[in-house]
Amino acid sequence: MRLLHTSDWHVGRTFHGRDLLAEQEEVLSGLAEVVIDQEIDVVLVAGDLYDRAVPSAEAVDTCHRILRTIARAGARIVITSGNHDSAPRLGAFADFAAAGGLHLRTRVSTLQEPVIVTDDHGPVAIYGIPYLEPDPVRHLFGLDERGHTAVLTEAMNRIRADLAARPDARSVVLAHAFVTGGQPSESERPISVGGVEQVPASVFDGVDYVALGHLHGPQRISERVRYSGSPLAYSFSEIDHRKSVWLVDLDANGLAAVERRELPVPRRLATVTGLLDDLLTVSAHAPLEERFLYVVLTDPVRPLDAMRKLRERFPHTVRMEWQPVGGRATAELSYAEAMRGRDDHEVACGFLTDCRGSEPTESERALLKEALEAVSRAEVAR
Numbered sequence: 001m002r003l004l005h006t007s008d009w010h011v012g013r014t015f016h017g018r019d020l021l022a023e024q025e026e027v028l029s030g031l032a033e034v035v036i037d038q039e040i041d042v043v044l045v046a047g048d049l050y051d052r053a054v055p056s057a058e059a060v061d062t063c064h065r066i067l068r069t070i071a072r073a074g075a076r077i078v079i080t081s082g083n084h085d086s087a088p089r090l091g092a093f094a095d096f097a098a099a100g101g102l103h104l105r106t107r108v109s110t111l112q113e114p115v116i117v118t119d120d121h122g123p124v125a126i127y128g129i130p131y132l133e134p135d136p137v138r139h140l141f142g143l144d145e146r147g148h149t150a151v152l153t154e155a156m157n158r159i160r161a162d163l164a165a166r167p168d169a170r171s172v173v174l175a176h177a178f179v180t181g182g183q184p185s186e187s188e189r190p191i192s193v194g195g196v197e198q199v200p201a202s203v204f205d206g207v208d209y210v211a212l213g214h215l216h217g218p219q220r221i222s223e224r225v226r227y228s229g230s231p232l233a234y235s236f237s238e239i240d241h242r243k244s245v246w247l248v249d250l251d252a253n254g255l256a257a258v259e260r261r262e263l264p265v266p267r268r269l270a271t272v273t274g275l276l277d278d279l280l281t282v283s284a285h286a287p288l289e290e291r292f293l294y295v296v297l298t299d300p301v302r303p304l305d306a307m308r309k310l311r312e313r314f315p316h317t318v319r320m321e322w323q324p325v326g327g328r329a330t331a332e333l334s335y336a337e338a339m340r341g342r343d344d345h346e347v348a349c350g351f352l353t354d355c356r357g358s359e360p361t362e363s364e365r366a367l368l369k370e371a372l373e374a375v376s377r378a379e380v381a382r
Helices: 021-029 031-037 057-072 094-098 134-141 148-164 276-281 283-290 306-313 335-339 344-356 362-381
Strands: 002-006 042-046 076-080 102-105 115-119 122-129 170-176 209-213 219-222 225-227 244-251 254-262 269-274 292-297 317-322
Touching: 002 031, 002 209, 021 031, 021 057, 031 057, 031 244, 042 170, 042 209, 057 076, 076 115, 076 122, 076 170, 094 102, 102 122, 122 148, 134 148, 148 170, 170 244, 209 244, 269 276, 269 283, 276 292, 276 306, 292 306, 306 317, 344 362
Parallel strands: 002 042, 042 076, 076 102, 122 170, 170 209, 209 225, 269 292, 292 317
Antiparallel strands: 002 244, 115 122, 219 225, 244 254
16 A cells, blocks of 8 residues: 655645745645556645634635545545644534545544555554644543643554554554654744643554654654655745655555655745845846745845835845844843933934934934924923
8 A cells, every 4th residue: 555644734824924825736736646656545644734723715725626636636535633723623524525535533532443444455544643732632531641742642542452453454643743853943833832742752653654744844753753744835944845745655564665755846945145236136146036035134224125126126035134244232231221321312313223223314313303302392282
């Protein structure tokens, strides 16, 4: 049997305010070609199908088209909910969806009930552990111990108990968790509420393959425990990620092989640092014009209307910072310390200097003084 391990689609997510639905549909619908070319039997999505608990209508429509395209390619699909998903919403109509080959595993109470898929070697039991919020699930399980490790250990105990009654079955577990040894990026939402967020890989002992979700970089915790990562980059910390999926082969004895398959990149990320005028005129920067761009400006004085000017040449600039060369070191002072011994005019001039990176001119100082005096006269006249 051949499985395709994916996770963290985050359909509906934006990138620094830019809509990504078109890019998400392009990459994820392309999985249908992988299903056909690689003769995939089951596609796994290990949590965070959507980016929000209440996704937009456009995100739902996009996700529906993607799943329909994959299903028409001939694969069954098993999805479990992540910490971004609303498990009840995602799992609605799960029984009806299963009849069409879409298996939604979102209920804690039935996580030990597998999806059974059969090949020439017999059954494969696929278990989906939805994201487990530690405190409410702890009470549901009747546990005294708090934290992610406790609830995932109990979940796996229930799965292993079911497996014991299926001695001929090979086993796969989908889980959405932060497993020790994994490398996070900036785009994951922390899951530390309710105890220490990391869990040891040993929690998942006893199964043939563990398809993990939550961390956005593809990575191997062990031969049988892996993260597929997200299909697109969702932060500039992922600029060096090679987005991919895992092709997982099971033979008669369990895990036979795992192969990495890289995904296409609709629009690459880039960062660039320099003076605004240089960025706008130097021909060497031409390749950046089609990339999502993070710009760090080093002009000694903050340029006016810099983002608009940047987007005239680099239309996909999504983030900009101003870090002047040899930037002035600013001491960490309390408000009282910063204001001590300074009149309103000095405070206003200092604010302008901090914002712009250069001291106000004499005419600007005079204008600030005139404005403050006008305010003072108005207050006295009340």
